[in-house]
Amino acid sequence: MAPIAAAETARPEEAFLRRVVEHADLNALRLALYQQTHDPELAATPVVAQVREGSPFRERVIPETHREMVKDKAVAFLLGRAGAASATPTREEAARMMEMFAGEAPSQAHLDYGWEDLAFEGFPRAAAWREKPPADVLRRFSVYACL
Numbered sequence: 001m002a003p004i005a006a007a008e009t010a011r012p013e014e015a016f017l018r019r020v021v022e023h024a025d026l027n028a029l030r031l032a033l034y035q036q037t038h039d040p041e042l043a044a045t046p047v048v049a050q051v052r053e054g055s056p057f058r059e060r061v062i063p064e065t066h067r068e069m070v071k072d073k074a075v076a077f078l079l080g081r082a083g084a085a086s087a088t089p090t091r092e093e094a095a096r097m098m099e100m101f102a103g104e105a106p107s108q109a110h111l112d113y114g115w116e117d118l119a120f121e122g123f124p125r126a127a128a129w130r131e132k133p134p135a136d137v138l139r140r141f142s143v144y145a146c147l
Contacts, residue, residue, distance in 0.1 A: 017075045026062040030070050036086050047103040088120050
């Protein structure tokens with residue numbers, strides 16, 4: 001087996017990480033970082049709703065005044081602890097992070113759906129046969145023919 005080159009084990013440089021963080025969804029990055037650090041400043045960071053051009057949907061974004069703080073914390077974390085991971089959040093922790101992300105408390109239905117979507121306990125919406133059709137029926141079936 002060939003030895004691992006130093007470049008393969010080196011941590012990324014700060015300039016590279018800053019370029020990467022510039023392309024991140026900062027609200028999602030804030031939540032991922034919060035999950036790892038439980039930093040109260042990240043938890044207290046507000047979000048605002050804005051409509052993306054050409055879309056009827058509102059997205060939750062970090063206000064301009066907090067964006068550099070989130071980026072700086074992300075880069076510092078990645079420089080110091082990249083690769084370390086925290087435990088899977090509890091349902092209560094996930095509910096708190098969903099509220100942080102949206103800037104408002106989600107309904108119980110949204111909490112349940114969001115927890116399922118995170119798939120920490122399998123994927124409950126996965127398709128499964130109740131009664132699997134015979135092999136010859138499956139061979140003749142085409143999804144495209146159903147469209």
